[in-house]
Amino acid sequence: MAVNWYLVVSALVFSLGAVGVLVRRNPLVVLLCLELMLNAGNLALLGFARMWGDGSGQIFAVVVMVIAACEVAIGLGLIVALYRRRLPIDVDELRELHG
Amino acid sequence: MGFFFFLFAIVAVAGAVGVVALRNPFYCALSLAVHLIALALLFLLLEAQFVAAAQVVVYAGAVVVLYVFVVVYVGGGSKPEPLWRASARQRGLAGLFGAAIFIELSIAILGTGLKALDGDGAKLGAGYGSPGQIGELLLIKHLLAFELASFLLLIAAVAAVALAGRRQGLEDDVFPDMEIVDVRRPAATGTMGEAVGGYGLLVPPTGSEPAPEPAEPDTAGGAPVGEAR
Numbered sequence: 001m002a003v004n005w006y007l008v009v010s011a012l013v014f015s016l017g018a019v020g021v022l023v024r025r026n027p028l029v030v031l032l033c034l035e036l037m038l039n040a041g042n043l044a045l046l047g048f049a050r051m052w053g054d055g056s057g058q059i060f061a062v063v064v065m066v067i068a069a070c071e072v073a074i075g076l077g078l079i080v081a082l083y084r085r086r087l088p089i090d091v092d093e094l095r096e097l098h099g
Numbered sequence: 100m101g102f103f104f105f106l107f108a109i110v111a112v113a114g115a116v117g118v119v120a121l122r123n124p125f126y127c128a129l130s131l132a133v134h135l136i137a138l139a140l141l142f143l144l145l146e147a148q149f150v151a152a153a154q155v156v157v158y159a160g161a162v163v164v165l166y167v168f169v170v171v172y173v174g175g176g177s178k179p180e181p182l183w184r185a186s187a188r189q190r191g192l193a194g195l196f197g198a199a200i201f202i203e204l205s206i207a208i209l210g211t212g213l214k215a216l217d218g219d220g221a222k223l224g225a226g227y228g229s230p231g232q233i234g235e236l237l238l239i240k241h242l243l244a245f246e247l248a249s250f251l252l253l254i255a256a257v258a259a260v261a262l263a264g265r266r267q268g269l270e271d272d273v274f275p276d277m278e279i280v281d282v283r284r285p286a287a288t289g290t291m292g293e294a295v296g297g298y299g300l301l302v303p304p305t306g307s308e309p310a311p312e313p314a315e316p317d318t319a320g321g322a323p324v325g326e327a328r
Binding site: 001002003004005006007008009011012013014015016017018019020022023024026028029031032033035036039042043046047049050051052053054055056058059061062063065066067068069070071072073074076077078079080081083084089 | 100101104108111112115116118119124127128131134135138141142144145146147149150153154157158161162165166169170172173189190192193194196197198200201204205208209213215216217218219220221222223224227228232233236237240241244248251252254255256258259260261262263
């Protein structure tokens with residue numbers, strides 16, 4: 001398949017993730033939708049790496065996966081901390097980020 | 100090749116739709132797992148074997164399990180109704196925004212000057228995307244990125260523990276302050292009196308007092324047993 005098609009799938013998944021981040025109210029699901037967007041970026045990176053035949057794009061994708069793992073760890077830690085303080089698990093209710 | 104591409108692409112997009120549209124966060128996480136595995140198969144079609152394997156191991160293996168643990172801990176599935184509370188106007192705006200992003204990206208893909216996008220890609224050398232090549236690139240050409248990524252992982256692990264760890268004042272103490280000697284034990288157990296065999300002498304007949312003073316005289320006639328404490 002031409003690399004174009006992979007990029008179209010990547011764009012589709014990215015916009016779906018963006019819609020999810022905007023629509024969903026549960027921070028857990030917002031994090032899941034962020035994962036969708038990061039993975040769409042990964043797919044585009046690998047498509048371009050295939051286009052050039054260069055392995056450095058794959059290294060880029062691996063680094064993006066590392067960053068996604070860090071984001072998951074910190075985001076889930078935040079959610080657990082919210083739950084411990086008995087704050088509502090809802091991004092609409094969480095307007096003050098201090099303390 | 101084309102058949103597999105469309106199959107995996109449809110599964111991946113369906114998984115993404117499931118993540119966005121399903122109400123129960125647990126099902127969202129499972130849908131993300133389906134999406135990630137289909138995406139790993141697409142990576143395989145792009146000759147990125149190592150990244151595909153890492154995707155399955157790291158994402159579908161570790162990250163989704165972490166999500167499922169937190170969903171179970173927080174218990175988001177008990178009240179699925181308020182999770183989809185965006186107003187109709189906001190939902191419409193979000194849909195418009197997503198459609199705009201997709202159309203923009205499609206225009207950019209179609210109108211790009213990169214002619215090679217239409218082809219199947221460059222000629223690949225032997226071992227493209229293999230663990231050997233990835234390791235060589237990662238440890239020789241991109242060593243700085245590798246080291247920075249490892250530091251980032253370490254910092255994220257410390258931050259996650261600091262954020263989610265148990266802190267004082269956050270919740271009631273499950274275990275009150277207790278000394279080891281507060282644990283119930285038979286009287287005179289663990290004292291010198293028990294060691295020399297005078298255990299029976301020290302136990303009070305009623306058991307009301309914890310440690311009887313040796314007020315009673317030695318009636319057994321053995322060696323005088325002193326109070327150990």
